Amino acid sequence: MGDQTPCEKLCLGLKKVKHYMAMVSLQFGYAGMYIITMVSLKHGMSHYILAVYRHVVATLVIAPFAFVLERKIRPKLTLSIFLRIMVLGFLEPVLDQNLYYLGMKYTSATFSSATTNALPAITFLMALCFRLETVNFKKLHSAAKAIGTVITVTGAMVMTLYKGPVIDFIRSHGAAHHGTSNESGNQHLLTGTLMLLGSCCAWAGFFILQSFTLKKYPAELSLTALICVMGVVEGAAVSLVMERDMGAWKIGFDSRLLAAAYSGVVCSGIAYYVQGVVIRERGPVFVTSFSPLCMITTAALGSLVLAEQIHLGSIIGAVLIVWGLYTVVWGKSKERINSSKLQMTNEKTGTQELPIKDSSTKLSSSINFANSIQGPDDGMSKIPPKS
DSSP states (O other): OOOOOHHHHHHHHHHHHHHHHHHHHHHHHHHHHHHHHHHHHHTTOOHHHHHHHHHHHHHHHHHHHHHHHTTTTOOOOOHHHHHHHHHHHHIIIIIIHHHHHHHHHHSOHHHHHHHGGGHHHHHHHHHHHTTSOOOOTTSHHHHHHHHHHHHHHHHHHHHHHOOOSBOOSSOSTTHHHHHHHHHHHHTTHHHHHHHHHHHHHHHHHHHHHHHHHHHHOOOHHHHHHHHHHHHHHHHHHHHHHHOOOGGGGOOOTTHHHHHHHHIIIIIIIIHHHHHHHHHHHHOHHHHHTTHHHHHHHHHHHHHHHSOOOOBHHHHHHHHHHHHHHHHHHHHHHHHHHHHHHHHHHHHHHHHHHHHHHHHHHHHHHHHHHHHHHHOOOOSSOOOOOOO
């Protein structure tokens, strides 16, 4: 083989890191959504209606692409797949997002994004239960997944439970104002934390069920559009029950519209599709292992935009979370390399044994054909004697 050109080397390098780039980009997208959503909620928007509008936008954006690009490869929508899509539409668009928005209102954008760091651990445990992941502590790369998950959870617990002194990087004039809001927020801290953990469980269940559904319905764009449609239908039903004031559905050219449009396009439409592609190739644990990066980005943006304070515990927790994240990613990458080597070895072994298997099959077929001509076997040899 000849030497590769610089363009070919660049394409090969991008192909190797495309999953990492996609997931890191999504975390920045989620961080922006947390800040914009927090602003809209503070301006009085209902989180139930925000979830509905978010998926209306996502449906309008994704559905045309799904209809055109996957019209030839879209599988038949069976009853079992439709029921799975209904559950998916309830788990993430309705249950996860409403619990998360409620928890965010009771706490803060930084705290809520920090609590979602439990997502990789919950997803990892669910994946173990459904045999989507395996752990062999005799192998370092396999044990690294479990160790990295424990480190990530430890960092999240430190960030959640330990505050420490305030580290004022940018502003000091917002401390007095934010202190009063923290005092009132601490009254609902437990309720908000439980709601955020509940949203993590729903989100993890969404990833697990999505990985199973993609095996029977391998059309990521179409699946994304159908999930968004079911999210609109189920979310609207919940909103009509919880929000009796029809005036709450009014929306103008303000932070409410921005929150619905941004979260719908980036965090529902694009995110569902990208996560589906990466889940099918790398698994749900790989996808959720990048969520701690979102917390760090949200903390920085929260300090700049919302004047939220950053404590020493948040910095220590962030260091542990990043350490755990890279430990999990390292274990997953080594596992993928080893599995690729094993697959190549099996393929080579199979090509060597194939001619032997074919020849034996042909010999067996010839014997069966000769016996069928001679008639049924009565237990005696039917071969005529030589004359």
